[in-house]
Every structure is written in structure tokens, then in C-alpha cells.
Amino acid sequence: MLRDLLNKNAYTVALLGLLVALSYYNALFTPFMWDDKTLVVSNAGLKGGWESLLAAFSPRLWGLRVDNEAFRSFYRPLHTVLSMIDYKIWGLNPFGFHLSNVILHLFNTLLVFAFALRLSEERAAAFFAAAIFAVHPAHTESVTFISARVDLLSAFFLLLSFHLYAFHPEPGYTRFGRGFGIRDILSMFLFLLALLSKEMAVTMPILLALYTWFFEKWGRRAVRVAPYFVILALYILFRFLGLKAFAGQHGLKADFLTVAFTASAAVLDYVRLLFFPYPLKAYYSIFWQPSLSAKVIAAFVLMLVSLFAVLWYLNRDKKLHAFAILWTYISLLPVLNIGTLGEFSIAERYLYIPSIGFSILVGLFFSSLLKDHLVGKYAPYAFALITVVLVVLTISRNRVWKDDVTFYSAMVAGAPGSAIPHANLGHAYMRGGNIEGAVTELREASRLSGGNPVIHYELGSLYMKAGKLYEAVGEFRAAIEMKPDFVEAYNALGIAYAGLGENSLALDAFESVLIYDPLSEAALSNIARLKASKSPKARR
Numbered sequence: 001m002l003r004d005l006l007n008k009n010a011y012t013v014a015l016l017g018l019l020v021a022l023s024y025y026n027a028l029f030t031p032f033m034w035d036d037k038t039l040v041v042s043n044a045g046l047k048g049g050w051e052s053l054l055a056a057f058s059p060r061l062w063g064l065r066v067d068n069e070a071f072r073s074f075y076r077p078l079h080t081v082l083s084m085i086d087y088k089i090w091g092l093n094p095f096g097f098h099l100s101n102v103i104l105h106l107f108n109t110l111l112v113f114a115f116a117l118r119l120s121e122e123r124a125a126a127f128f129a130a131a132i133f134a135v136h137p138a139h140t141e142s143v144t145f146i147s148a149r150v151d152l153l154s155a156f157f158l159l160l161s162f163h164l165y166a167f168h169p170e171p172g173y174t175r176f177g178r179g180f181g182i183r184d185i186l187s188m189f190l191f192l193l194a195l196l197s198k199e200m201a202v203t204m205p206i207l208l209a210l211y212t213w214f215f216e217k218w219g220r221r222a223v224r225v226a227p228y229f230v231i232l233a234l235y236i237l238f239r240f241l242g243l244k245a246f247a248g249q250h251g252l253k254a255d256f257l258t259v260a261f262t263a264s265a266a267v268l269d270y271v272r273l274l275f276f277p278y279p280l281k282a283y284y285s286i287f288w289q290p291s292l293s294a295k296v297i298a299a300f301v302l303m304l305v306s307l308f309a310v311l312w313y314l315n316r317d318k319k320l321h322a323f324a325i326l327w328t329y330i331s332l333l334p335v336l337n338i339g340t341l342g343e344f345s346i347a348e349r350y351l352y353i354p355s356i357g358f359s360i361l362v363g364l365f366f367s368s369l370l371k372d373h374l375v376g377k378y379a380p381y382a383f384a385l386i387t388v389v390l391v392v393l394t395i396s397r398n399r400v401w402k403d404d405v406t407f408y409s410a411m412v413a414g415a416p417g418s419a420i421p422h423a424n425l426g427h428a429y430m431r432g433g434n435i436e437g438a439v440t441e442l443r444e445a446s447r448l449s450g451g452n453p454v455i456h457y458e459l460g461s462l463y464m465k466a467g468k469l470y471e472a473v474g475e476f477r478a479a480i481e482m483k484p485d486f487v488e489a490y491n492a493l494g495i496a497y498a499g500l501g502e503n504s505l506a507l508d509a510f511e512s513v514l515i516y517d518p519l520s521e522a523a524l525s526n527i528a529r530l531k532a533s534k535s536p537k538a539r540r
Helices: 002-006 009-024 036-041 077-090 094-120 123-135 137-144 146-166 182-197 199-215 218-224 226-242 256-275 294-315 319-335 354-371 379-402 404-414 419-432 435-449 453-465 469-482 487-499 503-516 521-532
Strands: none
Touching: 009 094, 009 123, 009 379, 036 077, 036 094, 036 146, 077 094, 077 146, 077 182, 094 123, 094 137, 094 146, 094 319, 094 354, 123 354, 123 379, 137 146, 137 379, 146 182, 146 199, 182 199, 182 226, 199 218, 199 226, 199 319, 218 226, 256 294, 256 319, 256 354, 294 319, 319 354, 354 379, 379 404, 404 419, 419 435, 419 453, 435 453, 453 469, 453 487, 469 487, 487 503, 487 521, 503 521
16 A cells, blocks of 8 residues: 555645645744844845845845854855745745745755765655655754755755756757766756755765766766766865855864864764654754764764765675665764864754765665565664654754743753853843843853853843842953953943942043043943033933
């Protein structure tokens, strides 16, 4: 019955569509979250006319300054283009943005099915692979988080490009030049679009070379891979010459062994998430691995076992199994942050493209079980049970994204020893008017970070709102001590002193602003008011 069902494409597509719909229906009704506030809601570049489409390809990506350290090394213009289209249709209704993400994920699921079918020539294996890809809980961050649509876009164009490269046209196909035709040129163009969606696509030429080596005659077909490496080289050259940087973490530099050990530990975490996607987190605390630890040794053992598995499959002419394993590992390379590992080095959205190889491997495994005369009749039930569990986990994870407080509370629960989750939760409490909760979380963030001038400034602002002026003065002074040119903190300190009746100290604080910003309207106005009144009402 299962085989008869899978032999009909319409039913297969409907089943996969149903799995995606069940898994992500509740994601459609979540608000803009996390970086969405910056990259979508506050992004003036999305709200211009259609002429702004060209501006999306300029270095002023997302309407942000190139020298903004958090974003300047990213060049993902197709994210902006898709978001502009969504904005034209939906305005700032998050439902429309989420709908685009879910539709993209459905398209990618169908492409994984087609990809696995052409490689394996087994419908059951292809369906199992696509079903796992459709419902895997680690994909919730890529699908439910609007700003992570870069992973969906990159995977979409990468899979289309791979299809056009790998699968031969029908007889009579017209080629232009020696060995290159319309499909080849279109495939290269789609590869470029994948790169313009996200840097994860940089591994595609390597994957194409592996495919050609495993499944075609390398000597005759190798020439077709070369243009992809040329495109990649030109893209990297543009990134370094145009943006002076490449996407990656802006963390601390580390020696080679520390980087290698830490990256290996990260690989172990990623593989664990593929096989056991629970618990899921929006923030993973990474601990430096300067020496051989138990986790690093386990990672090396895992990679050694994987290498032996590749060789074993190749020796038995099971090339697709070997290719699927290598796809998973090779696709992880861009997110290992070799050279600059920051605290935020692991993210579930980074698994979207690597999971294609993993999904194909799972599909092949269950397809082989289906053929076994002993367990074959139980295989569909086992797979159905696993699928149901994964769907439930995905739906449950989507609920975490329902509002800021819920999301950041879960982030804190997942990484209680990291400062950033506590700071994010504190900001969420601030926006909701929960001053007490905000103070608690920001104080914890300050403690964990070893002191942060911005956090001290925010704490001072909260105390000001609560009427606790002495506490506010202490926080503003702490912020200034850490950042002597912090003009906002000087101005706020002056306001706090004025509120306490300490006019002389208030005047000193306002005049300190002018040392770093001589044209500060706020400081000049507050100085004028202070001098004009014995009981000034200074403004910020």
C-alpha cells in the first residue's frame, strides 16, 4: 500500500505538503521576533519604491551602516529583495512574511524529494528523506524566524542549481560551446543567487566535484565543475574588496589548536542535534576547548567513525550513502567560524543545508529496512512514529516564538550562564513595562559579562523611571567609568543630579557631554535650563 501511494507523485506531494502544514501552521501567527525588529520592522530600505531593489545590492545592506560591526560583513541582498516583496504585499503584517518562509520550506522539501529520487532511484527512500527534512525540529529557527529566511533561500537556489548540473537532459538537448549549454549557464546563475542569499553556498563547488567524482566520469566531466570555482573565487574577491570582510563571528582570535578543538566540539553538537533534536535552544553557550577534553575526543571519534563509514560504503559501491555523509560534514564547514570563534558560534538554523545530506541518509536507511523480509512490514510504522514525534517537537518549539518574554525566557533557561540571553530578556521586560523584572535580568547580565557600560546605562534609565535617582546615579557613573566618552550616560547623569537638586554636579555632567559632542542639543538645552532656573526641569 505504501509503495503504491508513493508511486503517485500527486499523493507524495500532498503528503509532504501536509507534513509541512502540520508542523508550521502555528508559526504563521507568531510576531516579528529578535533580529526581525532591526532587519524588517525598522528597516527603512524595505519601505521605499521599487527603485530600492537596486539599492538592496549595494554594500549598505538592510539599510544599515556598513561600519556597523554586527552586520557589515554580511552581504545577503536576496533577503532584502524577498522582504521588500513581502512588505509591498502585506505591509508589516508578520503573517505574510511567515507564509513566505513556510512556502519556501515546502518548495525545499519537494526539491529534496526530487533530489533524493534522482540520486537513489527509489521513491520510498526519497519520500522518507523529504519527510524527515520537512518536519525536523532543528529547522524551526530557519522557518519560524523571519530573518533566518536566508537559509531557506540559499538552500532553494542551491538545490535548483544542483539539479540542473547533475541530471542529464534528454537526447536532442542543444548545447552552446564545448560541453556547456543553457542548463549549465542557468545552473551557474542559480549558484550565484544561492551565494547572494547566504554564504553557506560556498561549499557547493566542492559538493559538485564530489558528485562528479562519485557518479560520473571525472576526467570527461570535471571541466563542468571549474566555472563554479571561478564564480566562487570572484564572489570571495568581491566580498573582501567591496566589504573588506567575510561573514563570520566577530569574536576573539585563537590559536590553531584551540580553534580546531572548539570547532570539533561544535561538530559534535551539530550531529547530536540532527539525531536528537531536543532540547532546542535559540542561544548556545560555547566554551573554548584549548586542550583535549572528553568532548573533543568524542568529536574526533565521531569524525573517524564517519570517515570509516564513507570508505566502507564506497568499498561496497554504496556511493550515495558516502555522498550523503560527506554532504553533511562539508556543508557545516562555513559555520565553524575557523579563526574567529565568538560566544555565539552554534545556531540551529546553520543545520538547514547540512541536514539535506542527513535526511537522505535516513531515507536510505528506512528504505533498506522496507526491503528486509524480517522487519520490512514494521518499517513504515516505525517511521510514522518518529515522524509524529518530530512534528510534535516542531509544533512545541514554534510556541516559544509567540512573544518576546516567552522567547527570551526560554533563551535564558537554555543558557543561564550567558549574559546576552539575560540582557535580551531584560529588554523585553523593559518594553513591557516590567521594571522590576528588567532590573533583575540586566543586573544578572552585567554580572555575567563582567560589566558592560550599555547595561549600566539601561539600568540607570530603569531606576530613573522608578524614581530611584541615587541608584540611577550609581549606574550612570559606572557606565561612564567603563566608557569615558559615553555622552548619553553623561546627559542622563546630569538629569539625575538635577532631580536630586545637585545643580553643580548636574552642570558638570552636561558640560562633559560637550567635550565629546560640542553640538549636542540635549546638553546645550539642559545647561540653559539649569542656569535659568534654580529648580530646572532638565530634558533628555
